[in-house]
Amino acid sequence: MGFNPISLFLEHISTLAPSRQPAKIRSRNSESIHTPRVTRRLVRVDSKSSDAFTSCWLTNAMQVFDAISTDLACREFDGKPLSNEHIQRILEAGRRCQSGKNLQPWHFIVIRDKAILNRLAGLMKGDMDEPLVRGAPLAIALVSDPSSEFHLIDTGRVAQNMTLAAWELGIGSCFMSGPEPPEREPYRKRAHDFLRIPANLNFVDLMIFGYPKRSRVAKHKKRRDLDRMVSQDTFGKPLSLFQDA
Numbered sequence: 602m603g604f605n606p607i608s609l610f611l612e613h614i615s616t617l618a619p620s621r622q623p624a625k626i627r628s629r630n631s632e633s634i635h636t637p638r639v640t641r642r643l644v645r646v647d648s649k650s651s652d653a654f655t656s657c658w659l660t661n662a663m664q665v666f667d668a669i670s671t672d673l674a675c676r677e678f679d680g681k682p683l684s685n686e687h688i689q690r691i692l693e694a695g696r697r698c699q700s701g702k703n704l705q706p707w708h709f710i711v712i713r714d715k716a717i718l719n720r721l722a723g724l725m726k727g728d729m730d731e732p733l734v735r736g737a738p739l740a741i742a743l744v745s746d747p748s749s750e751f752h753l754i755d756t757g758r759v760a761q762n763m764t765l766a767a768w769e770l771g772i773g774s775c776f777m778s779g780p781e782p783p784e785r786e787p788y789r790k791r792a793h794d795f796l797r798i799p800a801n802l803n804f805v806d807l808m809i810f811g812y813p814k815r816s817r818v819a820k821h822k823k824r825r826d827l828d829r830m831v832s833q834d835t836f837g838k839p840l841s842l843f844q845d846a
């Protein structure tokens with residue numbers, strides 16, 4: 602049977618159906634409550650491939666800026682396991698990330714096994730992250746390949762792709778970096794060995810994922826103001842956009 606956009610469209614919609622909706626948010630300026638916008642736009646991605654994930658139509662997607670604005674570090678989960686479809690979606694978001702020279706210098710280790718999660722948590726030895734890892738239904742260990750000079754920035758982008766794709770499905774996430782330095786180094790070495798990561802590769806960090814235990818309302822993000830992090834033309838020269846305001 603040839604390419605059938607309608608069946609692919611329907612198939613893709615079924616993979617997008619979120620089991621949870623992200624929390625409603627209150628707009629900082631208007632004080633009105635609104636739910637992240639839902640688009641009905643259909644965007645053709647690739648008509649040549651037969652892969653339902655690449656030959657898909659995007660619909661009902663949360664706006665990217667809404668996802669960025671409402672996603673908060675999520676550390677407590679309701680205990681429900683993530684579906685295979687949702688895990689696949691998160692991994693796909695990582696796989697599709699851009700990378701320097703398209704070297705894709707990354708590898709992902711999916712960990713759902715509670716015994717392995719508990720062993721990893723145990724390596725953190727009393728750090729505040731330890732119970733968080735124990736309480737997560739899913740962790741993904743991000744591994745990078747230092748043979749690419751861009752491996753850390755590329756894998757950081759992977760992490761952000763995964764975070765946003767998860768959040769679109771109502772799944773919260775957080776990095777788990779383990780103990781503070783200098784104890785972090787022994788933890789990282791132990792985790793590297795425990796996960797059997799080859800010696801030439803780099804254990805970047807562990808990300809935990811799950812359906813949030815309670816909905817947190819992102820009134821506004823605790824971030825420095827833009828004018829404290831943006832310059833114009835050269836470092837430290839104020840952006841005229843803010844001077845005019």
Ligand SMILES: Cc1cc2nc3c(=O)[nH]c(=O)nc-3n(C[C@H](O)[C@H](O)[C@H](O)COP(=O)(O)O)c2cc1C
Pocket residue numbers: 672673674675676730775776777778779822823
């Ligand atoms: C590289 C990185 C490492 C992080 N490590 C931890 C961690 O070890 N434990 C933790 O609870 N949160 C960790 N976080 C989450 C941050 O603390 C969180 O993103 C930040 O405080 C902002 O919180 P918010 O997103 O809820 O506004 C990490 C985030 C990043 C990007």
